[in-house]
Amino acid sequence: xxxxxxxxxxxxxxxxxxxxxxxxxxxxxxxxxxxxxxxxxxxxxxxxxxxxxxxxxxxxxxxxxxxxxxxxxxxxxxxxxxxxxxxxxxxxxxxxxxxxxxxxxxxxxxxxxxxxxxxxxxxxxxxxxxxxxxxxxxxxxxxxxxxxxxxxxxxxxxxxxxxxxxxxxxxxxxxxxxxxxxxxxxxxxxxxxxxxxxxxxxxxxxxxxxxxxxxxxxxxxxxxxxxxxxxxxxxxxxxxxxxxxxxx
Amino acid sequence: xxxxxxxxxxxxxxxxxxxxxxxxxxxxxxxxxxxxxxxxxxxxxxxxxxxxxxxxxxxxxxxxxxxxxxxxxxxxxxxxxxxxxxxxxxxxxxxxxxxxxxxxxxxxxxxxxxxxxxxxxxxxxxxxxxxxxxxxxxxxxxxxxxxxxxxxxxxxxxxxxxxxxxxxxxxxxxxxxxxxxxxxxxxxxxxxxxxxxxxxxxxxxxxxxxxxxxxxxxxxxxxxxxxxxxxxxxxxxxxxxxxxxxxx
Numbered sequence: 001x002x003x004x005x006x007x008x009x010x011x012x013x014x015x016x017x018x019x020x021x022x023x024x025x026x027x028x029x030x031x032x033x034x035x036x037x038x039x040x041x042x043x044x045x046x047x048x049x050x051x052x053x054x055x056x057x058x059x060x061x062x063x064x065x066x067x068x069x070x071x072x073x074x075x076x077x078x079x080x081x082x083x084x085x086x087x088x089x090x091x092x093x094x095x096x097x098x099x100x101x102x103x104x105x106x107x108x109x110x111x112x113x114x115x116x117x118x119x120x121x122x123x124x125x126x127x128x129x130x131x132x133x134x135x136x137x138x139x140x141x142x143x144x145x146x147x148x149x150x151x152x153x154x155x156x157x158x159x160x161x162x163x164x165x166x167x168x169x170x171x172x173x174x175x176x177x178x179x180x181x182x183x184x185x186x187x188x189x190x191x192x193x194x195x196x197x198x199x200x201x202x203x204x205x206x207x208x209x210x211x212x213x214x215x216x217x218x219x220x221x222x223x224x225x226x227x228x229x230x231x232x233x234x235x236x237x238x239x240x241x242x243x244x245x246x247x248x
Numbered sequence: 249x250x251x252x253x254x255x256x257x258x259x260x261x262x263x264x265x266x267x268x269x270x271x272x273x274x275x276x277x278x279x280x281x282x283x284x285x286x287x288x289x290x291x292x293x294x295x296x297x298x299x300x301x302x303x304x305x306x307x308x309x310x311x312x313x314x315x316x317x318x319x320x321x322x323x324x325x326x327x328x329x330x331x332x333x334x335x336x337x338x339x340x341x342x343x344x345x346x347x348x349x350x351x352x353x354x355x356x357x358x359x360x361x362x363x364x365x366x367x368x369x370x371x372x373x374x375x376x377x378x379x380x381x382x383x384x385x386x387x388x389x390x391x392x393x394x395x396x397x398x399x400x401x402x403x404x405x406x407x408x409x410x411x412x413x414x415x416x417x418x419x420x421x422x423x424x425x426x427x428x429x430x431x432x433x434x435x436x437x438x439x440x441x442x443x444x445x446x447x448x449x450x451x452x453x454x455x456x457x458x459x460x461x462x463x464x465x466x467x468x469x470x471x472x473x474x475x476x477x478x479x480x481x482x483x484x485x486x487x488x489x490x491x492x493x494x495x496x
Contacts, residue, residue, distance in 0.1 A: 002375070004251070029253060033257060037256075038366075043472060047428050047430060048429050049429075049432070050429060053432045103488060104386065107484070115362060148430075154434065181296050185396055232347075233350070
């Protein structure tokens with residue numbers, strides 16, 4: 001096992017950071033690594049916003065419901081971004097709006113932004129920093145766009161807090177490899193899946209039991225079905241269209 | 249600069265591989281690293297299909313238009329996947345379909361799958377292997393789903409070829425950092441963007457000129473506007489909905 005694989009396999013989210021900001025050099029290196037990742041047909045359809053303004057951070061912390069969004073070494077916001085490409089259409093006098101508004105290009109932009117984000121995460125972790133993705137920003141993207149002055153054709157997808165870890169969590173056991181890795185054909189047999197989930201539920205029940213000294217007793221399928229039975233962020237379907245993406 | 253950052257910054261896509269398959273140990277380690285990445289609220293909404301069947305690889309190669317999809321060390325297909333979660337709803341007797349069909353959860357699944365994919369890419373590159381994302385599978389997702397027996401609530405997003413590089417391409421210059429990295433607020437001024445693009449166009453024109461001994465003379469904005477002015481993969485909007493995702 002090489003040192004890079006060691007970093008990848010030892011990932012855990014960090015939600016409690018020392019009060020020590022990243023240096024400009026660290027931030028620049030993290031962004032450069034984000035940019036070095038693959039991009040679909042060289043489209044580079046994403047942007048990153050670094051937030052240091054403490055008022056904005058407080059507001060984003062309230063939206064997401066996480067204190068560490070205000071208290072960290074640095075806060076990045078990753079956006080799917082086709083605004084620059086809209087400008088390019090005008091500069092080159094080409095009709096590009098049909099493409100930009102397509103679900104295909106929305107997917108491309110989400111994928112591009114996420115490749116960049118995961119490279120940023122690994123770069124940060126390679127420096128001994130911790131990270132946490134912040135999907136909670138999607139609780140109120142109207143407000144996020146207002147605070148960060150985000151224009152049409154740009155969707156903030158998630159934040160990422162980065163910093164010096166104050167507390168290191170346990171590794172969280174993932175689904176066994178054979179649940180998510182298929183050979184040549186997708187394995188969709190409900191009985192096999194039910195049996196696999198049953199085994200994994202025991203692993204997760206033990207994990208929560210040990211982590212909480214017996215206070216939390218929940219299986220993975222209980223957790224996931226509880227979470228999915230709540231209708232949340234239903235506004236996002238229309239929000240993305242209003243921003244000009246995923247329309248056709 | 250640490251050795252992980254060196255790997256991240258030296259990424260280039262590889263499209264020409266030695267005829268040498270990955271070992272089962274290598275494949276397993278790459279998938280484990282994929283799984284170790286962050287996942288939104290522990291949802292693990294993705295699957296990976298490893299393709300070794302040469303007939304299927306030939307078909308996928310034709311769909312994508314890339315020879316190296318048939319000829320590589322290994323071929324992975326990354327899917328946004330909420331099929332398992334649909335099963336969980338039935339097992340736990342919870343109404344989860346409204347959530348699964350939402351644009352919010354479609355985004356979550358695309359993000360989860362891409363985080364896993366980029367971890368896989370870096371794990372492979374750390375072993376001295378090359379990789380290339382294959383968005384070209386989206387030329388015909390109906391056929392991809394038929395070949396790989398992919399059920400509803402699962403969208404194949406892209407493939408990834410992995411293997412021992414026969415040829416190493418030059419590094420491709422990315423947008424200057426200040427184009428994609430914003431401070432506290434999104435910088436949307438069209439004049440500033442036009443000026444930034446103008447500078448970058450010179451970089452890219454030189455890059456193509458040097459790489460092709462003068463045969464290719466194209467700026468970035470010419471390339472991007474040419475590509476976006478073509479309507480491609482317009483079926484995907486309805487395809488994703490028919491699969492049960494991104495509907496509401």
